[in-house]
Amino acid sequence: MLATATALAMLGVAAPAFAHGWIGGSGSELTARQVMPGNTGLGAVAYEPQSLEAPGGFPETGPADGRIASAGIAQFSELDAQTATRWAKNEITPGPHRFGWTYTAPHNTDQWRYYITKNGWNPNEPLKRSSFELLQVVAHDHSAANTYPVHTITIPSDHSGYHVILAVWEVWDTTNAFYNVVDVNISGSPGSADTQAPTAPTSVRSTATGSSSVGLAWTASTDDRGVSGYRVERATATGAFAQVAQATGASHLDTGLSASTAYRYRVAAVDAAGNVSAYSAVFSVTTGSGSQPDTQAPTAPTGVHSMATTATSVDLMWTASTDDRGVAAYRVERATPTGAFAQVGQGAGTSLVDSGLTAATAYRYRVAAVDAAGNVSAFSTVFQVTTVAGSGGTAPAWNPSGAYTKGDRVSHGGAVYEAVQTHQGVGDPSWITARSLWTPVG
Known part of the structure; x- marks a missing residue:
């Protein structure tokens, strides 16, 4: 990341502010082709390793045959070169491995899909959709991608030698996805069986308590091969524990509770092999009464940005706020560079299309969250964007093959x-x- 930023600065190229991510982040055992040490002749993608974006829906749609590694982007076509010796390889064995992502814009995420080339594929031919078979799907809860940055993916024992792994990060709030290829050389036998359980979670605590919900957080566990999730169990003061959630990160919002009721919680960590840690210490908490006034405002929204800008509209998005009893809506305000802010929209989602604007004009936006009791958060950082110039006439119809x-x-x-x-x-x-x-x- 530092090397990339330095190279951009040297070339006078501005890194895109909200795009997007690559494999090779903290905690990752493997590195994607565009950032793999030893790879040369990468062209423009060396300065934009995060920007391999194309329509989602792979393999039915998405990058075409021969353009998969570049996500079909012409300026990144160097990545599509394919021979058995062209690219440096990650040396791995069959079995579980950690794929970590670096995100420059942690979009709300539907899932990640991992594919691997089939046995018998030809490494000296361009990558084709039919070259790949599905390896593993990592589901997500539509929150920001960086809440689940490391995935444990199992390499099958019937694969050996040079293979290409294709990771597809499917964004929740657009139709697009991000494509990364990882070159691997699989050798040896699967590692020894994983029999070591993770450490027990510690410091289970409440981050917010309402009359019908409890927000929980805890200190993450560690494991020699990576923690894959957490088992959250709940009990009443005298009842038996029962699992209420399988969390991917070190937090969970437990809802649907009764007011003025004592609950006990305990958490265990699970690894990819199914080993389960000892339970955390039991944490007890009592929900509030329904009559307690809500005086706590939500946190301020963050990451306000534009997904698309036209001559007359701006498509805004932001990262959701949190609140002890839930966010009811977001208030969006707009101003010109020297004018006063005024509200232009309010809705429950984390996006808004502001239309009826003037071409080639700068606008400032800020967003605040509101809960059901009317408590209003602090405003987000101001985001400024300029609408594009008018189209200036009739443009020809788009040709998908043009x-x-x-x-x-x-x-x-x-x-x-x-x-x-x-x-x-x-x-x-x-x-x-x-x-x-x-x-x-x-």
Whole structure:
């Protein structure tokens, strides 16, 4: 990450503020092709390793054959070179391995899907969709990706030699996904059986208590091969413990509780082999009475940014706030650079399309969270964005198989789009939604 930032600064290139991630983060045993030490001749992707974005839905849609490693992005086409000796390889054995991600924009996430090349694939041919078979799916709860940064993926024992692993990070709030390929050389026998359980979680505590919910947090466990999750159990003051959740991180919001009731909680860690730690110390807490007034405001929203900007609209997104009794809505305010802020929208979700704007004009936005009792959070950091210039005439219809140069404009579905980069279409009708290829301008 530091090397990438330094290289960008030397070249005078600004790193995109909200895009997006790669494999090779803290706690990772493996590293993606575009950031793998020893790989040379990478071209532009060496300075944008986080930007391998394309339509989701792989393998039915997404990058075409021969363009999978580059996510179909012409300026990153060096990644699509494919021979048995072209790329440096991660040396691994069959069995579980940790894949850690570095995120520059931890989008709300649906899931991660990991694929591996089939036995008998040809390493001297371009990567094809049919080259891969599904290896593992890592489900997520639609929260930010960085709440689950490391995944334990098991490499099958029937694979050996050079293979390519394809990781697909499927974003929840757009139709796109991010694609990373990882070159591996699989040798030896599976590692010794994992029989060591994780350490027990410690310091179980309440982060917020309402009349019908308890927010729990604890200090994470450790394990020689990585913790895959936590088993959360609950009991009344005199009842038996029963599992109420399988958390992926070191926190959980337990809901649907009774007011003015004592509950006990204990937590155990689980690894990928199914080994279970000892339980944490029991934590006791009593929910509030329904009559207690709610005086605690939510936390301020963070990460306000634009997913798309046209001549007349800005598509805003932000990271959700938290509240001891739940966030009811978000208040969005807008101002010109010298004007006063005024509310332009309010809704329950973490996004808003602000329309009816003026082309080529700077606007400032800030967002606050509101709970059911009317408590209002502090405002987010102000985010400024400038709408694009008007389209200046009728643009030709978009051709999914056409060749386009950066700056070309096309019309599709009643909107005008501008090419972000030079590329060749392959007939995929979903590419017009890929923000790495097209951006709406009117």
